Amino acid sequence: MDLSSSVDLVTGKAISILENEVSLLTEVRAAIDNVKLDLKTMKSFLEDAEEKKGVAANNKTENEWVASVRDIAYEIEDVVDEFMYHFNKQKQWRGKCSSFLLKLIHFPKNLLVRHRVAVKLQDIDKRIKRITERSQRFQVSRLESGKCNEKREGKTVAANYDTNWVKNLSESSLFLKDDELVGIEKAQRKLLGWLMDKELQRTVIAVVGMGGLGKTTLAANTFKKPIVEQHFECCAWITVSQQYTIEELFNSLIKEVKKKENRENGPRIENLSAMTYIDLVEELRKSLETKRYLIVLDDVWCTAVWERFSNALPTSMNGSRILLTTRQEDVASFEFGVLRHRLPLKPLTDAKGWTLFCKKAFPSGLGRCPPYLESLARKLVAKCEGLPLAIVALGGLMASKKSTREWSGIYENLNWELSENDKLKRLKYISLLSYHDLPYRLKHCFLYCCIFPEDYEIKRKRLIRLWMAEGFVEQQEEDPEVVADGYLEELVYRGLLQVVTRNGSGRPKTCKMHDILRELALSISKEEKFVAKSDGKEEVEGDGIRRLSIEAREKEMKASGKAGLSRLRSLFVFAIDVVSQSSFNRLPFGFKLLRVLDLEDAPVNELPGELVKLFNLRYLNLTSTQVKELPKSIGELYNLQSLLLKRTQIKELPPGIVKLKNLRHLIVYRYNVTGFEFHYALGASVPSNICRLKSLQVLSFVEARVSFIKQLSSMTQLRRFSIANVKEADEKILCFAISKMRRLHYLLVKSCNEDEQLKMDALESAPRCLDKLVLAGKLEKVPHWFHSLHSLTSLYLHWSGLRDDFLPHIQALPNLAEILLLKAYEGERLNFLEGFQKLKRLHIVECPRLKEIAMNEGVMPCLQELEIVRCQEMMTLPHGWESLPDLKQVFLQDVSRGLIDKICGSSEIQYQPTIRAVDLIRREDHGWRHKIYRY
Secondary structure (H helix, E strand, C coil), rough: CHHHHHHHHHHHHHHHHHHHHHHHHHHHHHHHHHHHHHHHHHHHHHHHHHHCCHHHCCCHHHHHHHHHHHHHHHHHHHHHHHHHHHHHHHHHHHHHCCCHHHHHHHHHHHHHHHHHHHHHHHHHHHHHHHHHHHHCCCCCCHHCCCCCCCCCEEEEEECCCHHHHHHHHHHHHHCCCCCHCCCHHHHHHHHHHHCCCCCCEEEEEEEEEECCCCCCHHHHHHCHHHHHHCCCCCCEECCEEEEECHHHHHHHHHHHHHHCCCCCCCCCCHHHHCHHHHHHHHHHHHHHHCEEEEEEEECCCCCCHHHHHHCCCCCCCCCCCEEECCCHHHHHHCCCCCCCEEEEEECCCHHHHHHHHHHHHHHHHHCCEEEEHHHHHHHHHHHEEECHHHHHHHHHHCCCCCHHHHHHHHHHCCHHHHHHHHHHHHHHHHHHHHHCCCCHHHHHEEEHHHHHCCCCEEEEHHHHHHHHHHEEECCCCCHHHHHHHHHHHHHHHHCCCCCECCCCCCCCCEEEECCCHHHHHHHHHHHHCCCCEECCCCCCCCCCCCEEEECCCCCCCCCCCCCCCCCCCCEEEECCCCHHHHHHHCCCCCCCCEEEEEEECCCCCCCCHHHHHCCCCEEEECCCCCCCCCCHHHCCCCCCEEEEEEECCCCCCCCHHCCCCCEEEEEEECCCCCCCCCCEEEEEEECCCHHHHCCCCEEEEEEECCHHHHHHHHHCCCCCEEEEECCHHHCCCCCCCCCCCCCCCEEEEEECCCEECCCCCCCCCCCCCEEEEEEEEEECCCCCHHHHHHCCCEEEEEEEECCCCCCCCCCCCCCCEEEEEEEEECCCCEEEEECCCCCEEEEECCCCCCEEECCCCCCCCCCEEEEEEEEEECCCCCCCCHHHCCCCCCEEEEEEEEHHHHHHHHCCCCCCCCEEEEEEEEEECCCEHHHHHHH
């Protein structure tokens, strides 16, 4: 365990709470000051201890001490939150009662609460002192087992692993045989091509991917090939890792070079340690100046390595190469100042993963799996999700297991096996390297992702809002949404989260956790009481749990009692299978200090009255529930930041919503019908004075009313805005309000019905930051300001009914990546004559008269997806569509029989009346395969 980071967030959070609320706790100021000072001292003490320590995870004394500190910090948070709970009850009560006599009656009760808080804080102060004394008595901070950390790039690198172990682990890959490798053939051909091409300029090649993908194995196997050794006059392999000094790396490199050249007049190897940095650089340059060299820098964690290394490597025009492996995307994408190539590694396909597993698990059976084990074996391979290191580790573990019972036991207890089994320690260790390298705030953001079920696709915005509600996002000058977005990008860059889908601008839209990393996160979370998991049937074990994730799989979910959950701050419910309605309506809401309540997709149709007592609530998610109304007293949740009511049955928000002064995200809409009907999605009516909420960043999907639109111009802070039921008469006042929203990124405007003109010409120019625009309603012509949408990445036109060719108005937009046309065009031909240089996705739905799409050469060079649905007159695809270099998928549904015949005519598939759709997917060899959907 990383000593300081394991409690750094919670101590920092407790300090922040004490500083922010000190004005409200004047009666207990002395106790607060003492506790705050002790917390800061403990935080510093932990950092000092870590700098002196080596492997913290192996030291039981320090682990116990860290756990004690964490528990006390949690208690401080509890005491302050409980006091704020009573303080706010009193505040609300005062607002309802003006009688001095009644206030006087309750005054002794208030004094009692304050006294109780003061006593608790004083008791905590004494316990902190006892813990500190005990740590000094048993010399916790003096337990040393390794050298001190090197500080680089403004942060301390955790010295939590044996450097020699990592180096040996890396260099052992140099001795793998070719027949032990599976799935790297294609990547190796590309790598060999870059290493041995005729380019004379010194070139950097970066192999990048998450831990366990086989970067080192690929580099080592290529490095050892005779053809490579013959091509370069000097080859050297250096393992960098997280903990290094540049002098040590230079020493190792010089030793490698000397082995090759055997130069007698060079310095003796044993004298290298006495050489200065300048001497080492001069020696390296002198040794390599005239040679074509290949230097491998394995396991590079920061760009500072290259910045300090490059001065020592000559730039002679002789075809020299530097090959580095890294799991950091920013390292791989770094501008090295020389010619560079980037080789991203991907997980193995199912077939190759199965082959590799069988080689390791059944060596005596020539890599053949016995039929009676195949089902379990394939489940284990699926757990690895194509990660070679995981497959090899599990295969090696299973090689000694013969019975079905043994295999079932390991599959059911993989998390335990990951922690305890020697065969899997290598896998866990490599995963921990990435985790321990994270800043402390990102560690908690990473662990938080294991709250979601296995293989769950997590939406970016949902995760960001949750991190904000939990207090993980550091306060900076930028909006917290922007800061949290940066956190997510960094976790993706480090390979700790996988991007599933991206939006038009290329940012992650949904992501997921690799199964192996999720098991690791669960293991750490359990140890630190960070997250507890439940199936909804059994009582949750353990005390001091902060977050509870219930994955209900039964028809009846047992309402957990509050035993052991008194400190709960976050409650998630995931309805994995069919669960009865009644069981969810009996969910326990006795946790008065909850910050997060997430019931997305749970079959809830009624909210308990106790909900409005959760004054501490920051995040309430009722998405895809059957809730029909919010409590009238919703305004009592004055700390609420995110209120998500997507796909509910709520038609109107209560007046009390305007009391939520801290609300930043308000999204409410419901589905009325399915398919492509105009009224398939409906908004909700809101009080007109909701415009007073100056913290609101997202307001979606509200019904337009005159009283509301008149006040809308004051909401200049909005970043996302959706409005429905707009009438022609609303044009000028609505456009004026939109022109004031300088920070707007997303805009959706929907008319009141399919025949109503959607007039938007009164808007002089679009907001400068607008990157997604949705217009739903009849357009006489495209608005004149379309040409100014320079930031736009996604354009959706619904029910526009345009008769004239509108493409010339948008063809020059520099960042347009996605177009969706739904009943938007009534012409027979769409002419893509020029431009659209960044367009990746084109979706055309229900354009009944459309017969042809014309596309000139050089237009849409980046197109990846083409979808045409319900265009029965469509006779042909654009000329040359097969040759578009990036096109991966063409989906056709309800188009003309002639077009289906053309698509299927060159294959064995012949048109049949039952064919509903054809999905063409490009193979890796640039051929196309058909997928047929029938009625």
